[in-house]
Amino acid sequence: MQRPNVLSTPDPPAPRAAARPALHGKETPPVPSPPAYPVDLRPCIPVHMAGQHQTLGLREVLIQAHRIDDLALPLPPAQSALLRLLTAITAELTGLDDANLSLEEWHERRTDLLTSGRGLKAQDIHDYCDAAALDLYDQRRPLLQDPRLAAQCTKTSGINKLVLGRPAGNNIAWLSPHTDTAPRPVPSDEAFWHLLIQHYYGAAGRCTTRSAGPHTSGRATAGPLRSTLSFHPQGATLLETLLLHQFPYRGGPQDSPDTCPWQEPEPPDPVNPPPPATWPKRLLTGRSRHAVLLVPNADGSAATDAYLTWATQHPAYPATDPYLIIDTHTRAKAEQRDTPRRADADRALWRDLDALLLAGDENSTQRRPTVFDTLNDLPAPVRARLRVRVCGFDQDGRTTNSIWYTAQTPPLWNWAEEHDPPTARRIAACRQAAEHLAALLRTHANTAWNETQNPATGGTPPAPRRGQRPSRWAREALALYWPRAEQAFWNLVNHNTDEASDPYPVFARTAADVLRQAARPDLARHQTAGPALARAVRALAAAAAPASRRKKAARHAQP
Known part of the structure; x- marks a missing residue:
């Protein structure tokens, strides 16, 4: 079935092969034309x-x-x-x-x-x-x-x-x-x-x-x-x-002509x-x-x-693609310090919004795509409707391909730091709070799981091992947490702007709720599950305390 092509230019007629002279009164069949598929003319x-x-x-x-x-x-x-x-x-x-x-x-x-x-x-x-x-x-x-x-x-x-x-x-x-x-x-x-x-x-x-x-x-x-x-x-x-x-x-003179491969x-x-x-x-x-x-x-x-x-056995020249977020790893070697942000199908895309909206400075560990630095002087109507299309391909660095995905943001460039600094900083603060509570949720869920599966007999309850994989409680709680955290994030950004001045309590309540839900099936089967869950919820609730008390608790918690 031929694809509809209402506006495309019709294909040019195939060139006719030149007729060959007849041999012994019989006409030689024409030479077939080579296959062709011009992408500028064919509907593709x-x-x-x-x-x-x-x-x-x-x-x-x-x-x-x-x-x-x-x-x-x-x-x-x-x-x-x-x-x-x-x-x-x-x-x-x-x-x-x-x-x-x-x-x-x-x-x-x-x-x-x-x-x-x-x-x-x-x-x-x-x-x-x-x-x-x-x-x-x-x-x-x-x-x-x-x-x-x-x-x-x-x-x-x-x-x-x-x-x-x-x-x-x-x-x-x-x-x-x-x-x-x-x-x-x-x-x-x-x-x-x-x-x-x-x-x-x-x-x-x-x-x-x-x-x-x-x-x-x-x-x-x-x-x-x-x-x-x-x-x-x-x-x-x-x-x-x-x-x-x-x-x-914004660079110096270019020594070689700048062409696309199809122009060479x-x-x-x-x-x-x-x-x-x-x-x-x-x-x-x-x-x-x-x-x-x-x-x-x-x-x-x-x-x-x-x-x-x-195509080549020579190393690639250093170049920064203008549509990638660049993350800076300050402790890495100089040649490995700046790397493009990797696609991760398990990471919600709203967690990258602040990297687009914040202009950054010399102390930032993330740098927004270069093309976004050219959008600050757009005409107001264009800026008001500007969205961002995200295209990701979750792969490893060599051969394994997991999944590709795409998403589109709402109009957001009026929130950029150059146009609305308070909103841009509020978005960054909400994202940081959500990330911080996710890390606490994983840690305390693992601790509670270890206490449930291996209860202490009079000594200190077992703490999560270094490099321990997420436990079943942690996996299920995090799977519930991120969709709810996204709802809380947009509510703080669009509606509850007063709460957004200190967003930790909102995400702490979300983390505690999903941990209770993840642990509920085990409460009747394990005698130690209830106390372990209660201790984990209290630890998460501490993150909902006022900012001054959180800082004081963090100082006392340091060795």
């Missing part, structure tokens, strides 16, 4: 527009960006990657990639684009796409691929290796019907999404062996966004979102060191650590196989 990008779900080509997405509400890719890491690609293209189409603009001129140009109500110029988009290598299956320069892999790799990697979620190689197919003995082709639009994911979130470790120059290796390093959490400012339309994604250049005449060089991550295009689109080549079927409607291997 789902969007929300005018209350409907539509699928458009890249060219039409850019032309209609001021009418499109949002991207609608079903894979959050693919949406995060595509936003970076579209941001790089928009920077060139709008002139916001001009390094000669002063900071004031840059902001004036973006403000004019945000308030004009106009879309991008269609002719500029056509010229850009006509000059770029945007065909997935082009024989000489396929999009974001390296055609040399067919000769440099010992074998294909298999289409299941490309598609995240499918078991590949010797991995067991627990919950998937896919196997390498009978691989199922991937529609070309979905192959495009997974191609993006591999370039940004690809795994480290074993891959298909590739020989290029002096390098023969079967090991790759992790993609630049692997296991990270991206924060994308979101406006009323896709064009507004892409303009909010822009960020000015050749695929990346696997032998020499990669070029620096120049602003903004290479920084957003040119830091992949993987090389990929798709193998299409006869008509280009699907990918049937793929090569997936390393």
